[in-house]
Amino acid sequence: MSIEAQRAREALGGRLRELRRDAGLTGRALAALTGWQLSKISKIEHGKQTATEGDIRLWCRHCHGEEAVPDLVAAVRNIESLWMEWRRALRTGTRQRQQRSLDLYEKTHTIRVYNPNMIWGTLQTAEYAETILRQLVGFLDDVPDDVDEGVAARMERQQYLYRGDRRFNVILGEQALYTNVGGPSVMRGQLDRLLAAISLPRLSLGIIPRNVPYEIWPGPMFLMFDERMVMLETYSAELTVTEPREIALYGRAFALLQRSAVYGEPARQLITQALAELV
Numbered sequence: 001m002s003i004e005a006q007r008a009r010e011a012l013g014g015r016l017r018e019l020r021r022d023a024g025l026t027g028r029a030l031a032a033l034t035g036w037q038l039s040k041i042s043k044i045e046h047g048k049q050t051a052t053e054g055d056i057r058l059w060c061r062h063c064h065g066e067e068a069v070p071d072l073v074a075a076v077r078n079i080e081s082l083w084m085e086w087r088r089a090l091r092t093g094t095r096q097r098q099q100r101s102l103d104l105y106e107k108t109h110t111i112r113v114y115n116p117n118m119i120w121g122t123l124q125t126a127e128y129a130e131t132i133l134r135q136l137v138g139f140l141d142d143v144p145d146d147v148d149e150g151v152a153a154r155m156e157r158q159q160y161l162y163r164g165d166r167r168f169n170v171i172l173g174e175q176a177l178y179t180n181v182g183g184p185s186v187m188r189g190q191l192d193r194l195l196a197a198i199s200l201p202r203l204s205l206g207i208i209p210r211n212v213p214y215e216i217w218p219g220p221m222f223l224m225f226d227e228r229m230v231m232l233e234t235y236s237a238e239l240t241v242t243e244p245r246e247i248a249l250y251g252r253a254f255a256l257l258q259r260s261a262v263y264g265e266p267a268r269q270l271i272t273q274a275l276a277e278l279v
Contacts, residue, residue, distance in 0.1 A: 022063070200263075
């Protein structure tokens with residue numbers, strides 16, 4: 001959980017503690033009324049556990065604070081949005097998650113992307129994207145198989161590379177050119193796509209060669225939307241960072257990664273070399 005999500009959880013716990021005290025209840029008394037363990041009351045109030053929406057309603061009912069329910073439920077949902085498990089993010093399928101990216105693009109002027117191992121989604125071919133999304137659907141339980149719709153939505157994002165005044169600053173690790181997604185045929189098409197895209201006026205595509213020193217450790221894949229949001233992906237969840245101090249750290253990291261990247265003809269040569277090594 002991010003620092004911001006933890007702070008939000010602690011703040012929520014503090015508000016619930018105030019409600020309990022205003023009602024003249026001890027933690028033990030509230031536990032008895034709700035049928036919970038006393039330890040659950042303590043964990044929620046000290047930010048060690050996030051209250052569910054049902055917990056909020058029950059807490060407020062016993063503390064005579066029903067008027068606070070809408071604000072507190074909104075606070076819970078905000079915490080959940082900062083750390084979104086893929087099972088919940090994809091419960092209606094892959095297309096809706098791709099649509100969220102479209103909505104973010106509409107509101108963003110500059111997008112910064114770093115991926116050390118994979119091709120960034122908006123530069124993917126349909127075949128490459130289909131392989132990734134099918135792996136995702138197969139990996140997670142209870143995710144609807146709407147891969148074709150998800151791929152179509154991901155391809156729709158590419159329109160922003162050609163219109164509007166957005167700028168895309170993308171850094172890939174050289175390994176991204178060699179990570180085998182879908183086999184040689186898919187990779188050949190994907191690398192050809194990179195060669196075609198590298199000269200787009202709205203795109204700055206840098207590649208960090210495998211043999212150059214990094215000025216900061218490689219770290220995870222992340223996307224920055226202006227200075228207001230950073231998104232990271234793990235095997236289990238999607239993390240959203242909106243705390244200004246944390247966003248500033250990712251901005252510094254991106255600047256350091258840029259120092260190790262090559263652009264223009266040197267980047268093109270790295271892609272061409274990877275293409276030549278496909279068998």
